[in-house]
Amino acid sequence: MLDVIDLNIEFHDHLTPETVVYDFDLHLDEGEIVGIVGESGSGKSMSALAIAGLLSRKHMKKRGQILFDGVDLLTCSRNVLRKYQGNDICMVFQEPMTSLNPVKRIGWQVGESLRIHTSLSEEQIKEKVLKILKDVELDDPEGVYDKYPHELSGGMRQRVMIAAALVCDPKILIADEPTTALDVTVQAQIIRLLKRINKKTGTAILFISHDLSVVRKLCGRVLVMYQGRIVESGDVNEVFDSPKEDYTKRLISAIPKMEKLKYEQ
Amino acid sequence: MKKRFMKNRRLFIGAVITGIMVLLAVAGVFFTPYDPNAMDTSAKLAGISLKHLMGCDNFGRDILSRILSGLGTTMLVALGTVFIGVFFGTIIGAFTGYYGGIPDEVLMRFNDAVLAFPSLLLALVFISVMGAGKLNVTIALGILFIPSYARIMRGEFLRCKNLDYVRSARLMGASDIRIMFVHILPNTVQVMLSTIAIGFNNAVLAEAGMSYLGIGVQPPDSSLGRMLSEAQSYLFIRPGYAVCTGTAIVLLILGFAMLSEGLEKNA
Numbered sequence: 001m002l003d004v005i006d007l008n009i010e011f012h013d014h015l016t017p018e019t020v021v022y023d024f025d026l027h028l029d030e031g032e033i034v035g036i037v038g039e040s041g042s043g044k045s046m047s048a049l050a051i052a053g054l055l056s057r058k059h060m061k062k063r064g065q066i067l068f069d070g071v072d073l074l075t076c077s078r079n080v081l082r083k084y085q086g087n088d089i090c091m092v093f094q095e096p097m098t099s100l101n102p103v104k105r106i107g108w109q110v111g112e113s114l115r116i117h118t119s120l121s122e123e124q125i126k127e128k129v130l131k132i133l134k135d136v137e138l139d140d141p142e143g144v145y146d147k148y149p150h151e152l153s154g155g156m157r158q159r160v161m162i163a164a165a166l167v168c169d170p171k172i173l174i175a176d177e178p179t180t181a182l183d184v185t186v187q188a189q190i191i192r193l194l195k196r197i198n199k200k201t202g203t204a205i206l207f208i209s210h211d212l213s214v215v216r217k218l219c220g221r222v223l224v225m226y227q228g229r230i231v232e233s234g235d236v237n238e239v240f241d242s243p244k245e246d247y248t249k250r251l252i253s254a255i256p257k258m259e260k261l262k263y264e265q
Numbered sequence: 266m267k268k269r270f271m272k273n274r275r276l277f278i279g280a281v282i283t284g285i286m287v288l289l290a291v292a293g294v295f296f297t298p299y300d301p302n303a304m305d306t307s308a309k310l311a312g313i314s315l316k317h318l319m320g321c322d323n324f325g326r327d328i329l330s331r332i333l334s335g336l337g338t339t340m341l342v343a344l345g346t347v348f349i350g351v352f353f354g355t356i357i358g359a360f361t362g363y364y365g366g367i368p369d370e371v372l373m374r375f376n377d378a379v380l381a382f383p384s385l386l387l388a389l390v391f392i393s394v395m396g397a398g399k400l401n402v403t404i405a406l407g408i409l410f411i412p413s414y415a416r417i418m419r420g421e422f423l424r425c426k427n428l429d430y431v432r433s434a435r436l437m438g439a440s441d442i443r444i445m446f447v448h449i450l451p452n453t454v455q456v457m458l459s460t461i462a463i464g465f466n467n468a469v470l471a472e473a474g475m476s477y478l479g480i481g482v483q484p485p486d487s488s489l490g491r492m493l494s495e496a497q498s499y500l501f502i503r504p505g506y507a508v509c510t511g512t513a514i515v516l517l518i519l520g521f522a523m524l525s526e527g528l529e530k531n532a
Contacts, residue, residue, distance in 0.1 A: 052436055053436075054432060054435065054436060082438040082439075082440065083438065084438070085435070085436055085437065085438035086436060086437035086438035086439075087438060090436065090437075091433070091436050093429055093432070093433065095429055098428060098429040098430065099429040099430055099432075099433050100430055100433075101430040101434070101448055101451075101452070102430075102452065103451045103452050103454070104448075104451065112434065112437050112439065113437045113438065116437060116438050116439055116440075116443070117438060161433070164433070164437070
């Protein structure tokens with residue numbers, strides 16, 4: 001469904017161009033969950049933003065292809081790209097505190113994609129929004145519908161973001177470190193929620209994280225990125241159990257482990 | 266909400282003063298003690314009495330009646346000015362701030378050029394081309410106010426366009442126009458309101474200044490600025506005339522100034 005071939009991303013807003021992603025390749029099938037791991041600055045978010053079509057076309061040069069159902073998102077017109085955005089490709093950001101418009105009610109914001117991509121009436125939109133708010137396991141969908149973002153907690157906001165992303169039944173959900181800003185218990189809930197949604201609707205998820213244990217729990221395949229390149233990829237258990245690359249080994253050994261400590265003593 | 270409003274004393278006092286002034290202006294449209302233009306030769310420069318609460322001017326016209334109707338004229342001109350300025354300023358600011366690039370540079374430098382002129386001088390040019398009168402004054406001042414609003418709104422759009430929620434709106438496939446006016450514009454309301462209040466003040470003063478110079482509102486229409494300039498000649502014989510008119514202007518501006526400061530504080 002989604003094929004990224006030899007994607008290179010270059011910044012052109014300084015005097016000397018700077019390449020941040022080299023030869024990025026990715027294949028994503030329907031219903032798949034693929035993880036991208038790597039340290040900060042390894043280019044994982046950049047690749048995700050490029051796939052979502054959010055990188056400025058003027059200041060960043062991109063080579064390669066991002067094929068979505070055969071259409072190259074890098075070269076198609078803005079109008080064609082907009083048709084896919086929100087409808088087929090959605091994204092959840094890292095920071096739930098700032099990703100919602102502070103002056104608009106939750107219900108309005110979640111329904112925005114529907115308003116843009118479909119010709120449903122306001123009542124139909126409200127019905128759908130309430131349903132999706134329920135699907136992301138918010139306790140009181142009707143109450144949340146009329147609230148403003150500042151009245152919700154971080155975990156609730158992230159659920160709202162996920163609801164807003166999923167309201168149009170997208171084919172791909174890109175989750176850019178969706179749990180980093182949340183505390184551990186809420187993290188676990190959100191991960192479970194993502195997994196359930198994936199099973200239920202068949203939405204493919206591209207999950208970006210630097211939390212290896214979360215990736216292992218959630219994803220089927222994983223890409224390891226380092227300094228703008230994919231250094232290793234494959235089945236999640238294979239990569240984590242028998243890493244081939246030196247960087248992957250070091251990344252995995254950096255996970256603090258209780259057992260290891262006891263063993264050493 | 267209500268408590269916060271009462272607690273913010275500036276906002277409260279500003280709202281009360283402005284409310285009273287607006288009420289008086291509206292009342293002045295329907296009812297004045299005397300016809301504001303009726304002359305009574307026996308009451309030329311009459312002092313304060315029960316019959317004429319604020320006395321009469323050099324033609325024997327009742328000053329209270331003239332202030333009431335002048336308040337309406339002044340407010341109407343100021344509102345029109347602010348409306349023209351905000352409307353076009355917002356559109357220009359939205360496009361330049363959101364898109365940036367060369368059009369932004371060109372428009373903003375042009376803006377700077379307009380701002381560099383003394384505004385009253387430019388208004389004089391406009392008026393001498395278009396002729397005096399209420400409507401022309403409003404248009405001239407409105408055009409003069411566009412650059413400053415455009416600059417403020419440009420800053421707001423520039424600030425908002427890279428925020429996460431705008432990014433997520435873009436990701437939902439919203440068009441640029443929709444992002445600008447549905448997603449960003451409501452977030453600029455706070456800044457817009459306080460600039461509107463300040464702009465209203467400037468417009469009142471500018472109108473008063475132009476009428477004072479005789480190029481604003483034309484007789485027999487009364488306006489606060491015009492009355493002030495007429496009162497000048499009788500400042501020592503009948504100081505009440507200038508004091509009453511001046512007080513009306515001061516109250517009008519004070520109300521709006523406190524309102525805008527209160528709004529800023531409430532942010």
